[in-house]
Amino acid sequence: MVALSIINVLIAMGVALFGFTLQTSVAGVNRKIIGRMQKRYGPKWYQEFRDIFKALSKRGITHGWVFDFGVMMALGGILATAMFMPVANIIAFEGYDNFFIFVYLFAVGMLGMAMSASGSGNPLASIGVMRALSQMVGYEVPFMVVILALVSAYNTSSISGLVAIQQDLGWNIIRLPIGALVAFICLQGMLGKKPFDTFIAPAEIASGPMVEYGGKQLGMLFIMHEVSVFVEVSLFVNIFLGGGNNVIEFIAKYFVVYTLANLIANTLGRFKIDQVITFYYKVPIMLALLQAGLIIFLGWGVN
Amino acid sequence: MTITMIVVGLMALSLVTYVVSKMSKGLGSVLTILGPLVALLFFLLEGSGIASGSSIGILQFGATKLGWFFSVTMLIVYGCVAFFNPYWMKKLVHPSAYNMLYILSLAGTIGMFFAVDFIVLFIFLEIAVFASMFIIPFGKSRNAAVVYFAMSTFGSFAFLYAIFMMYGKFGSFDISFVLGQLATEPTTAIWVIILMGIAAFVKLGIFPFHIWLPMAHGNAPDTFSPILSGGLVKIGAFIAIMVVAIAPTYEVLKNSYEVMGLPILIYIVLIIAAISMVVGTLMAIKQDDAKKLIAYSSVANAGYIIVGIALNDQLSLSGAMMHIFAHAIASAAAFLSIGAVSYRTGTTKISELGGMIQKMPITYTVYLISIISMAGIPPMAGFISKWLLFQSLASHGLMFIGAAAFFGSVGSFLYVFRPLSGLFLGQLKPQHNHVKEAPIFMVVPMVILSGISLFFGVLPNGLLNFIGKIQVELGVEGITTVDTAIMGNNGLLDPTLVFINFGLGFVKAFIIFMSLSKSRKVGLMDTYTAAEFVYDPNVYHYAKSYYAPIERLYEKHPDIVALYKGLVQRVVDLGRLLQFIFFKTKPGTTALFIVLTIILVLWGEKIW
């Protein structure tokens, strides 16, 4: 337990809290931006905070212990994931911010949410979960292939290590544009933004997994959602945009990435779930393998 | 206690069990619990330095750390699963035979792990195989046993042929001697490696030899599926380790053509393993029978094990061994929980069940923990092994294998969730309203297995250090750990830290949850239905063809089973043809054949 001291834990918790605040604000700002884009005023930038606190304060319903337990597991897993995330030069657990931890610890949260949703007994929730999992099969593989190539080339799987290398060599997005493109497409899927919002699909399956939630459970899932978006976008920022020398730079990059994803989302329609999978297994995986091949066999862009 | 005594004792016990079971089924089944547990106790007390004991005739055993590791894994699985046996006594057609074969198959596996001589190894391997084979038809399928045995025998015979090829060259059956000599005979060595590799593939259920797993695991009695999946397929892993790590495979192959820094043969093995991961995953996703689903997941997980063993380096081999352990425990627990559901409801079909969590919460929790481990999610043991394997894959830069491994890993979320959602969660069927939680002695072993999964997911270093010692014994650099952290090639992992962080996150969530106003409890039927009035839980449950959109994408996949069926049909046709040709009722035809054969043989011979 090399890294575990009170200080580290406090820093980690701070990172998680920071992530939540950052993403919730950025999301609020984005709602404004989108509103303006659609010739609306849009809500206030802190609207998301309001929504969350409102939901938390309401008295909702529960469908049994797994319904509640899953929510706690989801939030706990995602918070734990966020605690590992390096933000600019703030790293809670130096050396332990392993990429694979993000992927798999993240899955704990996702599993918790899926479990809770299915536990509600509503088939629409189950369908939503099914779609979310199916979508995951689509975006995870290309993303991880790109990362695997990076890890292989730089010989580190630590996120902060990857950031440090980029400070010497320059941003990965510039040297490895194909990989960055793949990662961005995958990010879009991770975030559940259009055209990959099939698993939420409010008009179609009544918000899918979220259909049964209300009150504090919904509020906690909102928090979980914001933190998970923070993790996902931060991963992209750290791996492809060189993280940040200071928090401001990090926030700026973060904002750009998230807003870009949001803007793209608002100009596109929605894929059907099988289209999502076939899409990911046509273009991004090929590009990912191409990028990995270029890195591994030819060493392009990594030295 | 020595190994010889334990093995011989278990074999004797199998006979005793039969006799006792004839008098009292219950008592016999209690013996099946005591046998493995006592043996486990001896192994744990004596440690890996357990005395091998004097030889009885050719029966000679040598204590190895590898054998100890496998034996203990096997004994944990056998011991825990055996608690289910008493409950199945009245469901089985031949309970006494079941008890006897249960212990006999255990004796076979233990004996095999410690054999110093190939023939002894083969004897015990075959004992394990045929003992388990006779148990399978006690379940739902008669054909499954035949398929299992035929496949298994195919593997065994490949193995036997390899043994005798080495014998023909070196004149000995001694494992360490013969394998040590292999490097001097490269041509033989390559054949031996291929044949023994096939044997390992068959036992592990690697593509294209995987078809027996779903048949056998899916149709065996519910008490025996965990043994098959958690225990007996790991025999293949043992053989694989023997081929790659004990035999000087890399030395033999060092002059061969290389792909990505690996000998071509190893790379082909990796590709086959990758295909297994993908095929196993895809097939598991579309199963409606929970047992078949887990069986296919074993195919996918076997792929990981083979990848780890084939790469044979510090991280991959330890990852493979960790995975052997983690998967054995997790899949045994998963099968047991499904078995417990089947014990109460009589079915393992996901679409026929639902909402079992309300009636069997502990069973549900056990299943949850085991699938978390199987899917390689922290904080369970399965995560450690996957992490190690991915580290190794990444540092080798094996992107295609990596892609398959990632696919298998993500796909595992899908298939493990299917029973979770369809079987345990969702609407409870009215006909299952009377169902109770599994009996206490079924719950205990399941909880123990879950505890093991969790414990070694949080504090794996004791086990990993031991695995490191095994690696040193096998001539590979041992895995290094620092305090609670595991050193990878390109990063560190501290499972304890991960667990504590998760715990902290969970506590935070719990505090938030508790500090807020209490929710109102409503029934599962009281949900959003778009203003429809739904009153029948049966129609309000999403479990049938769960992943329909994905399944549709590959529903026209080529069926490997058809290939085997075709092969069998060819054999039958050929047999019929021969019978038709040679067994005419007319003596003249036979006389003609006699004359023709004489002429044919004479053709080209000097007559005088």
Place this chain on the structure above:
Amino acid sequence: MIQIAGLILILIGLYGLITKRNIIKMIIALNVLEIGLNLFIVSVGYVQDGIAPILTEVNNSSGLIFVDPLPQALVLTAIVIGMGTTALSLAFARKIYATHQTFDLNEMGVEE
């Protein structure tokens, strides 16, 4: 010469066995084969200008050339055995006729 005649008889017997579908004809063919065989055996033991291998008062000198007696003994045994077999097969033929009302294998119909 006799050897060749014996061999030809054997071949005729074989030909009959292979081509005939009538039970009686097959038995006859078998007998032809056996006769050929017996002829062949006897011819093997024949020695040019030899005399019968019987010790009599006339022929008791060791200087005389005898034909080989052993084949003759063999043939005697073989004839006896052949007769036994023929008798047995004829008995079978009778039984078969009783069941199938014919001697022709083709007319008995294929079983199974």
Place this chain on the structure above:
Amino acid sequence: MSQPILLIAIPLGLAFLSIILKKIKVPLLVLGLLFSSMLVFFIEKKSYIIGGFKPPFGINLVVDDYNLYFIIIVNVLFLVLVLANLSAVKPMATVLLVASAGLNGLLLTGDLFNLFVFIEIASIAAFILLTMDKQFLKVFHYIIIGTLASSLYLLGIVILYAQYGTLNMADMSGLIDGGSITPTIAYLLIFAGLAVEVKLLPFNGWVKGVLETASAFTGPLIGSLYAGVMLVVFGRVFGGVLNLSGTMVTSLTIIGVITLLAGEFMAFQSKHLRQVWLNSSIAQSGLAVILFLQGLHHVAVLVIVANIISKFVLYLVSGKIAAVIGHDKIADLKGIFMNKKALGIAFTITSLSLIGLPLFFGFFVKINILIALFQSSNMWIPALVLIAALIESAYVIRLLVTMWQVGEEGEKPETIEKPTFSLKVGFVTCAISIILGLMLLVSGVYPDLVINQSVKAGNVLSVNDEIQVFTMEGGLE
């Protein structure tokens, strides 16, 4: 001090006696067989001269390590078989005595022509015994082919006689070893003659018709005892006397291999119990022939011993089942052993031994076959042997699973009703099967005696000091 000629003379004499004393012919039969079974344990190993002429001029009987064990096994099993079917043997008592004499003669004789005579005696006895199954047409097939075969054999040995001037086996063997000419045609004719009897593939058209309807009496007799004895004779002639070499060995081995594989293929598709065993017998004969031709006599002996015992039980039980149930269609024999477990266990042990699983005698047979083949640097034959064994395992296990388990495919065991009918098989049959099964089990755990004996037997045919065998006690020696 006992004369082996008594093994032939006593049954023959009693046969004549039984024609006169019709009333007591069954007691006579039992008495004769009992006498033979006792006598075999007191025979000394040496060459016995018959009729005062020294070999090679006269006929002699030979008792050596090679045939002694078979004499014991065959005589004892013959007696056991008769006892198990005492009610059925009454009309055939005389013929059975002749058959016993014929089989003993086949095993004992040291003369090639004498062998022909015994082949004919044994065959004629077999033809008559087979009439018990009322399959006249099929037995007629056997008669024609059997007679043709023995004629070919006779032709062969006459040619050899013309060449070497002797018919005594030991003498002939010495002459052939010293001679430079190989009378291929004679070898081939002898091979064809014996191949019909040992059921090699293109020669064995008679087998199916005869054995697929064989009763619990004729089945073990023809399928196990006759087959075993004929294989012993084959080994004696081709292992000990004729010295094959070159392409001849290859072509005949190919015939053996084809027989082995084709036998297993045919057994795999068989839907009837006895049909399975007859095809499996064909395959086992092919295996034994391959081993004899390759000069691996000791393992061939092991194969024959294992095959005699296991096929004896299998034909016996199958015949009884067919008699009780009225047919032997495997698909309709589901769960037949559930109410007759003792018989089932004996049957199971025997068939598991047949496919060579460890703990059973067949395993050591298989291992020693492989050792011997690899020692003679063969690569293809063991592979083919293993393929054949694989097919064999598949169908035997399919059979066993069917016969032990009830229920359709996919049916859960707890929902299946157990069959209520009982398999009415006599106590004697059960006892015999179980004792023989136990023998296979015991020799499967401690096979050393049998294996060492078979090495001695193999050395009788051709001395080979480098034989390595695998036993329980010493491992390799």
